[in-house]
Amino acid sequence: MYVSILGRQPALGIAELERVFGGGNVTPLSSLAATIDTPLLDIRNLGGTLKAGKVVIDLPSGDWSKVNQKVIQYYADQWASYEGKITLGVSSYGFDVSSREVQKIGITLKQKLKKTGVSLRVVPNSEPALSTATSHHNKLGLSANKVELLIILARNGRIVVAESTGGQNISAYAKRDQERPKRDAFVGMLPPKLAQIMINLAHPDAGARILDPFCGTGVILQEASLMGYRVYGTDLVDKMISFSRDNLEWLSRTHRVDVRSDLHSGDAMTTKWQSPIDAVVAETYLGQPFSAPPSMPKLEEVRKNCNHIITEFLKNLSSQITSGTPVCIAVPAWRSVDGSFTHLPFITTITQLGYKPHEFHNVSQNDLLYYREDQIVARELLVLVRQ
Template identity: 45%
Template sequence: MMNSVLILGRQPALGLAELESLYGSEKVSAVGSNAALVEVDPCLLAFDRLGGSTKFCKHLTTLDTTNWKQIEKFLVDVSPGHSQQMPEGKMRLGLSVIGLDVSVKQIEATGLTVKKAVKKTGRNVRLVPNKELELNTAQVIHNQLTGPTGWELYFIRDGDKTVVAQTVKVQDIESYTRRDRGRPKRDTRVGMLPPKLAQIIINLAAGKLPEEQLQNICDIPAGEPIPRKYFEKTVLDSFCGTGVVLQEALLMGYDVYGTDLESRMVEYSHANLDWLTSDQVYDATITLEPGDATNHQWKDVDVVAAETYLGRPFTSQPPQEILNQTVSECNLIIKKFLHNIHGQLKAGTRLCLAVPAWQIKQNQFKHLPLLDSLEEIGYNRIEFERVQHGDLLYYRADQIVARELLVLTTK
């Protein structure tokens, strides 16, 4: 079986936890700081539904060196033969590097050396220039590096070895943009949940997926619906807002159930899901209703995936008194919600909640007090083999309010 290498997103711990959640820790291992090796049949890797991975690569080989000159020699030796196996047409070559001691200038020089070696076989080659050590997704798409005559190679340091992989698919940035900015109803006041993060939240909530349910879905783009109910589960978002989690869960093949304290938000979710389903037929049940998460009664819920109340959207460091007040307010609402829903869920039900954490200094966070009493209110926090709880934070360097992903099961 051919193993796959996934290039992880801006916050790699989230992507690693997502993969471990879906495929099991025994099938997933970190490669360097920004990639993962997944020992799963590539046809069971539903890449378009992974929010935390930006590129899907085929593992080619692992070299017993991290020396760039030796890596270059390997590349010059194998490239001419590989080029002869490609269909006719100009070969397009791109090189990306993670973790190796090499400069953009050196990568460019290696690319030119490889280009000369391939041209000696009579084949024309176009080298895609590096702006950084890695080519970005837009460059890969624009230069058709995943096409029949394209070849983006990754060289990823893993300890004293180098993993070599070929990119076969990249995130569909146009589809993500459409599903984010193209929706008819958006509200910056309640925060903008990126579709990629919504996918991660759903996948962390879903847990390990049975192989029979993953068969043949990897070729269905994320922007198109799975044509039948694959998972026969209902995903609840009890703080649905404008419906981003519901939208992504619907695309994954789940029934969806959304509630929100504000009727206006429920109307926004209705409008956005109507827009999403206007040109596709979805074999799914959609339930939307107003409801206060601290006392609402839901029915038939299998998985809970939600971004909870995040409190005030601070743009600068607040006074201590205001911060403490906000933390207390958020803690109370989320704790009441957890108490309320606990009795409505079967034992072992998984939840993934994006809850607030506050960056008080660079990379130092103030967390909700309830995190220390989860067992007392009937929940176990899921442990990951490859990722620590403190790494499950989604934020930008200059952001005060981060989203902390809380992955739980009911006791």
Template identity: 35%
Template structure:
């Protein structure tokens, strides 16, 4: 069994896991378990660990006693220096630091030369695990406390925050006009869709295409803006040099509403135009106008793609959503999960909504705090 530590948007991260694995179940508000491992890392989860023990208790004292008794066995044979850390999820733990120091003493008495890495509050960050090599040595213990039992797991994969930041900030062509899609969100969208040969009809600066190639997929893209296509080409060439991705995806200048899809495509992933840059909230009348314009583009694009796609082809598209008052304004079609009329309209265009067990449509939403436009992810399949 494997355990995922969900990221900053746990519900969206849970949805991604559901599309990647079978038998996913929530264990706490920020962790989930699943059966089989994957060769592709998620975009939303921060850590993946292998469950090595299950305790029939949620009592902190009993958990601490069990771990102190067994931590030498968890860490394997004593072989000199050992850097290790402990992360706690699912409940508050008042004595976290003293618990970690007691674990260090226990390891020392068992013949290890331990160095403990302490997390802020009660968990190590992805950067701490990565920079201390705890994923490689399998020496971060994750304690996930559920409603009835506790899982003990060893981290073997961690989100490479340094590489994500590098791809986001250091790519040569990056500005507000050519796209600011975060690489980890692009990766989540790719995993939500699935497939091995994807097409992005709104490629912008090439973030989706670049992440797809890094994930071992084939990818092709297009954009109506020639400057965006050149920007994507520059970024993909840089990605090939820095991350050794192999051949770069093919690109073309084309309107998404009438683009010809290359042969072999088995998934469509992309972020449509999010509208003008906003530094403050626009009047509701202006947002309604933008939503209508986005809906027209979305409908025409879906209508043009449908005859070219095979039955069952998945699509994950990011549409703009604007906060306004107590709710949100979005293109009518992007309300497919919350509105029967939108479901009918999507159906008339030749698509069904893909339902994810345990996930509500409103969970497929991404917006950073303080932003005046967010993204509603639409997960569809061609009828």
């Protein structure tokens, strides 16, 4: 069994895990973590998981001092005759403990192991949980002698200890996000992690051909190519097609990936796409960006316009894809000062357009919103299947 330490918007991480591993195999422990019943979990393609780990201790109940003792006993035995140097980081999630108390586990183990001649380096904690950057820079979880323990207290009192199998590769994400030759602040910058989440939410079969009819600078096409999919991008604006082409050419050169792509301009409301279309993943038109909440009439105008474009797109698409084709789209939802959201009207009548929403075990549609605290326009993720 594995654990996932969830990202900033945990519901998105849970939804992603449910689609990839099956809803019945994912159990949320708290808003910070979940267990996944699977023999193998590869974090590289999971945008919503910060760290993954293999469960080593699972207690139905207990407290910090009990788990402390268990962990120290377990690893003092495990490493008693280890040859070579071990680096250890400890992260706690959900416990009311200080960084010092967490680090004490490593220090106690270091003292015990010293007596048997084993050398242990403890990664210092400035927080009860090591940041993804610290775990990444120390290469924790990536080899047998660089270990990070993830100690998690679940909402129901269960305690799970897992050995990290790696954290998110933040430098690889930053490179893919910032070193692409063509970026465009106006069409927006879809973070590569969110693109991965969206591709996983559609959950296409291996090697499938994915259509993005609002491809812009091509972030979804890029991430899908890295995940081994064939990609097909269209966009209303010719310049965007040339941006996507340049970015995919850069990807194939710098990441040694075999990009299999088709690109051409076209209006998503009327284009006739070339088959096959095995899955559709797109960040649709989000309307104009706002830095402050718009007036009601302005919001209504933008909302109506986006609703029209996306509804016409979905109608056009439904006549061109076969029953069962998965679709994951990001559409705009606007945040008001009180934190509530104004949604697009078509969402409540999506079945009339020929699509069935995917039902998650632990997540509802209202949870599938991606935004930063300073953003007015959130991205609402719709996970659909053509009926």
